[in-house]
Amino acid sequence: MDNKWWQEFAVVAFSFTIYTLKNDWMFISSIGSITLGVLFYVILYVHAQFNRFFFLPILFKKHKPLIYIFLTIIGIIIFSVLLNNLMTLDMFSQSQLYQNSHQKSFTFQFASVSGTLVCILSPIIVFKFYRIYKQQTDKTILYNQMQLNALRAQLNPHFLFNTFNTLYGISLQFPERTSDLIMKVSQLMRYQLESNNEHSVSLEDELSFINSYVQLEKERVAHRCEITYKCEIDNENAYKISPMLLIAFIENAFKHGTCAIEKCFVHINISVSKGLLHLNVINSVPKETKVISTNIGLKNTTERLKLIYGEDYTLNVNNDPTTYNVDLKIQLKMGKNEGS
Template sequence: MGPKSILESKWLQEIFILIFSFLLFTVNDWIFITSWRSFLTGTVYFFILYSHAQLNRFFLLPILLKEHKPYLYLLLTAILLFVFSILLYEVSTELLYKNCFLYKSSYQKTYHFQLGTLAGTLLCILGSIQILEHYREQKKQTSKELLHNQAQLNVLRAQLNPHFLFNTFNTLYGVSLQYPERSSELIMQVSKLLRYQVENNTKEFIPVDDEVEFISSYVELERERVGYRCKIDYNYQTDNGNYKIAPMLLITFIENAFKHGACSIEHCFVDIDIKVEKDVLYMQIRNSIPEKKKKVVSTKIGLKNTIESLRIIYPNKHHLDSFANGSEYNVNLKVELSS
């Protein structure tokens, strides 16, 4: 049983607070306890203090936390302190102090001393309880958010995979029209892409080199389709670190670049630059915008899902900037990777 067990178990927390507060408010008096009778009377004194704190916790504190009535809570707390200070004074003076040496001076046999002791115990116990309950609540909320994000991510991936499949077969169809004799070779290449997708879809993170190899294969497939009329530049640089990234996260931006940048026959281009250094991935994509825009069938599901996936997987660890600049479209993505 360690600190983690105490933080996560409500009952262990209650026992820990009980023992901690008991030791805190009796440690100065242990030297005066010389018998079991003295110990029991000291325990009775402490449990009056503890009962007062628990009454405030269960009956008065909800007025402040749930009903949001601070003035009523302060009034009732003051009344309860006054009543218990009288009770504690009478019990300690008439019973406890006569049977053990739990006081060192006459000041301890006054009402205001008992009032101060009750207030100190209340702050100590309630403060400890509220800190631990806040920890439990925050952990529960974090767990709910993680489960929600994972469920949401699974839905996004389920939508994204058919989207990639649809686009890939469209590419294969376009290539087969241009080079029917190469259909069998291209089908094998597409099968490798789909196998990669199936094998890595359920993984949380994969090596960046594997993802880049997948992107390279896709770019080569597009080069077969539109390379004769579209200038394609693709570069990848790395500092050879052992980095990992969420799978199928970059491909959507590259798909869109080819879909819109290579949809005309007039001076079109697609420029892809991926660089990984010092735990950060940088991807810059430029593609041409045709003068005579051709209607491109697009549901935009892939792009929306990818942006949402970035938000879930890399919160505050990515930056995405996309904009049109004259006759070209730019996408700049920065992602902080895990090693």
């Protein structure tokens, strides 16, 4: 029913059905009576359309309800008088329609014009607001998708930059491991590129990606940094999540929590129970070392959370002199992977 012409047809069918039931068309047997009945309906329909195109704009566009009501009443009276005068013509004397005395009165015609106006205008107005709402919704979805694409375009180079920095740091300390690490990085890049065009991926794939990234960071700093990664999922294959969403918080923890010479730590805990994902990332804060950061990854991820999950998430960040704590909860959706 999104097609405007089908909507118009539905309005005509609905109002004509009400009109025929009101006038007991089931008792009509002659073609002439049916023709006169259709003529009456056409007049009523023309009146409703006249109100629609000439009077309704006064209400909706100019916001003058009193003028609209006044003109509507005048229009109903004029068309009621017209129909009442048609009843006096000779051709109606042979018709099986409108033979009762009350049907030949002005009051009956006034009620018919008013009732038909309501039966026709009501669904028309409903369909109009439906089309407006759908158009606004489509625009909102398109705008949100454009924003997401823009955020992803910024986030992906940010992830690449951090990953290659990690690879560079490992190659300086353990050059013999470089070839294996390049293979791991290529796998991370493959997932990052393939998931870029997906609205959602399976939670299992996303967690596998995160695990690979954590293992890569362990290669780089585990000798001087305490790293823990725990993951408990009640059913990995049952959930889906927006790709590359959690990694920004984990990247940030390794970037800031492992830059000091003194003892440092990064603790990552992920759990999912009955669709509620809980990510808790805690990292140490260096006493004197300062890390230059634009925070693009965190800002973009926060914006993505707002756009994708709306009110279905909570994010709390606690930054004190010694630790940085990120606590994120997301209500995940059930289902299989779905592409864009």
